[in-house]
Amino acid sequence: MGKFPTAPYQSMTFEYLERSLHRIMCAWGNQFLDWDDKQALSRHVWEQAEIVRRLRNRIEQFPGLKAGAPVSKELEILANTVLMATDFEDAVNGIYQILSNALVLAYDHFSQSVHPIHDAPTHEIIQEIVSIKELQRTWLRDYRRRNPHQTNQAYQQTIADCLVNTKQLQSPLPLKGQAAEQVGLNTTFKMKEPRIDPSWVIRPDKEVMPHLIADFANNIETRRLFWAIGYMRELNLAIAQLKWMYDAPYMPWAFHHDESRHMWDESRHGDSGYSRLKDFGLKIQDIGFTNASKTYPALGDPTNPLTPKELYEAVFFIGMVAETGHFKVKREAYADFQAGGDMESAEMMLFDMIDETAHVQYVKRWLGPIAKHDSTIDHANYEQRASEVRSQKQVEKNLTAQETRQLPRQTGDPPWDQYQHFLQVMRQICPLSNAQSCPPRLPLPM
Numbered sequence: 230m231g232k233f234p235t236a237p238y239q240s241m242t243f244e245y246l247e248r249s250l251h252r253i254m255c256a257w258g259n260q261f262l263d264w265d266d267k268q269a270l271s272r273h274v275w276e277q278a279e280i281v282r283r284l285r286n287r288i289e290q291f292p293g294l295k296a297g298a299p300v301s302k303e304l305e306i307l308a309n310t311v312l313m314a315t316d317f318e319d320a321v322n323g324i325y326q327i328l329s330n331a332l333v334l335a336y337d338h339f340s341q342s343v344h345p346i347h348d349a350p351t352h353e354i355i356q357e358i359v360s361i362k363e364l365q366r367t368w369l370r371d372y373r374r375r376n377p378h379q380t381n382q383a384y385q386q387t388i389a390d391c392l393v394n395t396k397q398l399q400s401p402l403p404l405k406g407q408a409a410e411q412v413g414l415n416t417t418f419k420m421k422e423p424r425i426d427p428s429w430v431i432r433p434d435k436e437v438m439p440h441l442i443a444d445f446a447n448n449i450e451t452r453r454l455f456w457a458i459g460y461m462r463e464l465n466l467a468i469a470q471l472k473w474m475y476d477a478p479y480m481p482w483a484f485h486h487d488e489s490r491h492m493w494d495e496s497r498h499g500d501s502g503y504s505r506l507k508d509f510g511l512k513i514q515d516i517g518f519t520n521a522s523k524t525y526p527a528l529g530d531p532t533n534p535l536t537p538k539e540l541y542e543a544v545f546f547i548g549m550v551a552e553t554g555h556f557k558v559k560r561e562a563y564a565d566f567q568a569g570g571d572m573e574s575a576e577m578m579l580f581d582m583i584d585e586t587a588h589v590q591y592v593k594r595w596l597g598p599i600a601k602h603d604s605t606i607d608h609a610n611y612e613q614r615a616s617e618v619r620s621q622k623q624v625e626k627n628l629t630a631q632e633t634r635q636l637p638r639q640t641g642d643p644p645w646d647q648y649q650h651f652l653q654v655m656r657q658i659c660p661l662s663n664a665q666s667c668p669p670r671l672p673l674p675m
């Protein structure tokens with residue numbers, strides 16, 4: 230009987246720290262440079278969200294307990310110490326090595342005190358969490374081989390001191406005085422601008438997007454190239470969403486869980502597009518990548534925390550305008566690529582549409598709750614406003630398409646040559662049988 234009460238309380242310590250790790254990953258995650266590491270970070274954020282979900286579900290199954298109930302201030306001090314690394318590479322070790330290792334040891338210790346039969350569900354959760362952490366550790370080992378780094382001694386020591394104060398996370402901590410607030414709130418931490426490899430940045434003589442806009446409605450080969458590039462650049466959205474989450478500690482956990490999935494999906498859309506381009510031997514350096522924090526103000530100012538109003542507008546624009554507005558052209562592309570015999574490109578469209586359907590639901594669920602944090606947000610007729618913005622965007626895009634048709638379209642003009650080269654490469658590797666017969670389709674909506 231003596232052991233019964235400790236399990237759920239110990240789970241609350243874990244839930245707080247796993248949620249903190251999720252937040253710290255959002256805080257520093259936009260500093261990864263390599264494509265694959267940006268992808269890995271996005272997956273880790275989603276894995277953390279799922280770890281937190283498992284722990285919260287289990288806690289709430291114990292009578293009288295509530296996930297997110299107050300825990301010791303010492304845990305906040307520990308999490309803040311990890312967050313406040315002097316530089317990014319220290320933060321990576323703080324997250325994936327120091328704090329994660331301490332948690333794995335604590336889970337191991339904890340599982341010995343959890344009854345193997347009566348409380349088997351908790352055992353199962355611990356096993357799942359530890360195996361996720363094992364995968365993250367394997368990733369870190371590889372990352373460190375590519376990016377050797379010695380952790381700053383003082384940073385390491387301060388975390389070690391915090392772990393002593395939290396009994397190495399191996400027994401529940403009594404709640405004395407103030408309870409822990411979320412990691413970062415009582416610090417001076419500020420997110421940095423996203424890091425983008427300079428070799429990815431579009432060179433004007435290589436940017437083909439204006440030609441893709443011009444020919445989108447009339448050329449299925451152009452549409453195929455457009456979607457691969459467009460998806461690749463969606464990684465930008467995932468990077469912006471890390472900030473949406475970090476800057477919204479006032480939103481309930483369920484928002485962060487939905488947005489973690491949304492963000493992971495967008496990073497995978499980036500990978501879908503890029504993998505399709507790689508199928509044709511095209512590299513990100515050939516295609517070019519926009520740094521969205523500079524190009525799309527709708528995603529929010531990268532240098533200051535987003536206000537609730539800015540968050541609302543960013544979420545509104547992505548979900549109600551962009552995601553909602555692209556369904557028709559995506560469905561057309563799916564059917565045309567399938568009819569033309571390019572099943573890989575068709576499949577890419579299909580999975581994206583499945584994800585996007587969920588994203589619009591997330592956005593509709595959360596715009597109202599975000600609006601409650603600023604009385605000047607006019608949420609009442611948001612669907613009506615969205616439909617007006619979409620119509621306006623369509624008018625603007627049609628004009629842009631008209632203008633871009635006036636650009637030089639002859640051999641010798643670098644962007645035109647580049648565009649023709651991409652089409653040619655794709656045609657050679659996977660010709661579309663309906664390249665000539667496919668009728669005109671809808672223009673780009675925005």
Ligand SMILES: [Fe+2]
Pocket residue numbers: 463494495498581
């Ligand atoms: Fe997407």
Ligand SMILES: [Fe+2]
Pocket residue numbers: 495552584585588
């Ligand atoms: Fe989406």
